[in-house]
Amino acid sequence: MSEAPSTGGGEPAQARQLRPQGRRTLSRLVEAAITVFDQRGYHAARVDDIVKLADTSHGTFYLYFSSKEDLFRALVADVTEEMRQLADDLPAITSKRQGYEELREWLGRFYDLYRHYHPVIRAWTESNSQSAELAREGALVLRRFIHQLVRRVREIEPAPVGDPEVAALAMVSMVERASFYSVVGLVAADREALVDALAGILHVGLFGGRRR
Amino acid sequence: MSEAPSTGGGEPAQARQLRPQGRRTLSRLVEAAITVFDQRGYHAARVDDIVKLADTSHGTFYLYFSSKEDLFRALVADVTEEMRQLADDLPAITSKRQGYEELREWLGRFYDLYRHYHPVIRAWTESNSQSAELAREGALVLRRFIHQLVRRVREIEPAPVGDPEVAALAMVSMVERASFYSVVGLVAADREALVDALAGILHVGLFGGRRR
Amino acid sequence: MSEAPSTGGGEPAQARQLRPQGRRTLSRLVEAAITVFDQRGYHAARVDDIVKLADTSHGTFYLYFSSKEDLFRALVADVTEEMRQLADDLPAITSKRQGYEELREWLGRFYDLYRHYHPVIRAWTESNSQSAELAREGALVLRRFIHQLVRRVREIEPAPVGDPEVAALAMVSMVERASFYSVVGLVAADREALVDALAGILHVGLFGGRRR
Amino acid sequence: MSEAPSTGGGEPAQARQLRPQGRRTLSRLVEAAITVFDQRGYHAARVDDIVKLADTSHGTFYLYFSSKEDLFRALVADVTEEMRQLADDLPAITSKRQGYEELREWLGRFYDLYRHYHPVIRAWTESNSQSAELAREGALVLRRFIHQLVRRVREIEPAPVGDPEVAALAMVSMVERASFYSVVGLVAADREALVDALAGILHVGLFGGRRR
């Protein structure tokens, strides 16, 4: 699993400046949490599982995070930040080969992000029914994706048919869920095949039958 | 919320022939469970919440289900059955107006099913990380949808471009997740607008630019 | 399993005169209880197990017994009565062949009684730690056996050595526990071999080396 | 009550190396359990009773044992071990005064072991009807006693009469049950009187009338 982007850390850790050893422990905990959330889901994940995997103790866990939820929020904050960044990076889409290539590369980035963070995203969905705040944050990220896609669609001439908002929702849905199915192994599509297909479908969808 | 299709009942209840009173209690429990799973998610749902909503007692719950998980499995069995039925009912798709209408109506059925059962489906996803068996069942349902779509796509002439398997995966993903976002209120699209849009996108996608 | 001696029945049943059908139901319940106590022990025995084996319902159970404990007390009363009778029947013991034969036959009766009722006796022991009343009753039965044995020993001339009270306790202990081990299958001794051996040991013990 | 031999501890505790504090807590729990099993029997014993007596919490209990049954099995393992040791220590028995003395001392050890562990042994009997595994272990211990006694009997010249196997079973039965009656107070025999009597009976039994 690739190195996690630096985490802000939970309350207790935020107050302190971490030394190298501390930073290493923190990072071990964060990565362990992602793994455990993957294997068991957020609710079923036990602090015990996390600390065992991170090869540390309960006491230490609470040195870095004020609670299990605090750790989770830190992870969600990471994902949110990464996703916003990614949404903002959505390239302008042209009907040319280059437009396709750029779209394809962007989808690859999305896929990779999803692969690393999907346990967090899944847990996020779990918790949507409970925490209004987290649900709101999730909705914001989703809207940002839709908004950016709509913006890019509006740049296209001639404008594709239909309500761009709902169309963008549909496209984001497709990308997100197909990535999910692939990443968790519910379907046997590998990264390249899936990213290719998604890029193709989106490109065709945006420019009608006019294939690159 | 529409009436739930009759549930087979959990282990303890399966063995017995229920009288009218028993059947009513069982049905109250099932509906209450869907509601509670919706509000709190599967893990956070308390048997206590369910029996309170069903206006009965703990003891009674275990008269009908051997555990919370047993109830959940009964619900999953219901969803699985309904989804299989729905997948098998996917109509042949023509490029004509009628083909579009039939597709649209089918998507409406999907949406309604999703609206009723989404708490179960969400919990199903939660549990995929834990129960290999449930995950497998979920994968089967998904594959059935993809398979049926591929079958229908193969009937189309001239054949649409691209790998039909991956394209079908993408389309099913889109429909599923967009319905989810709409049903749980993460986006503000209502049933008619969403079903319209999905039908349109799918129809265009399958027949290229040749619009009805 | 042989037919149980008529049980007085629990409180609710005692008040009523039972018709043939009722008597049959009562008897089924009593025999079922013995079987279930055997398989699971008193505490682990469920009223549900008993009524299922007796092929009747919970409601019916409480028509005949006011509680699970009531049923148990009825059984204990049966055993107590049988054991007292048996104790009183302990024959005079002579050093002759006939004395041995009578003793042997009496031990056979003990063994058979034990075989039928051992689940009750075992449960009785379980409950001794809890119910002072049942413990007292058990002690009384035990003392009765000891007392009778002592009485018979006192008739012997010349008197055997040692404190007859403690010796009688030891002998009763031997007979009881060896029967138990045999009946529950902890050892592979069958009825005839065991009864033979016990009779022999007792006879030799009482008359020193002077064997029949 | 004498100090309990060190217990291996239940599953959760077995994996860990305990520090002095932990070892003390474990030992408190074990002793408390024996006491509570004594007062209420295994089934009626509540984990709550045990932790209260051990002056600790529920959570702590499950830190050392995975369940009430786990604790019980740990205790049974202790008893089993002690009993095997004791069986192996059965001295050679001579017809002389010394043989009697050694036998008497050994019976004293048996009695003391019984006094400490009888709640466990009693519960063991309770559970024989349920756990085939525990029943088997109990049978093994019993057979070990019988076997050792037979071995010692075979050394005697001239050989005592009768089938040594069944005779040994009867003798072990006597010793066990008489100790039980005495220890739980069902009869009023004290340690010295009982051990004396048992030693006498056994000695006479083994050597016929040839008294020391």
Add this chain to the structure above:
DNA sequence: CATGAATGAGAATTCATTCAT
């Protein structure tokens, strides 16, 4: 910084007993 031990509120589940028919 780190940790092993302890905690106790909270949840699932059981089952003797009662009730309505």
Add this chain to the structure above:
DNA sequence: AATGAATGAATTCTCATTCAT
């Protein structure tokens, strides 16, 4: 005389969090 359904108090077990070293 019988029964299926319902009950809820009692019990076991879990696990996030705190504490003492």
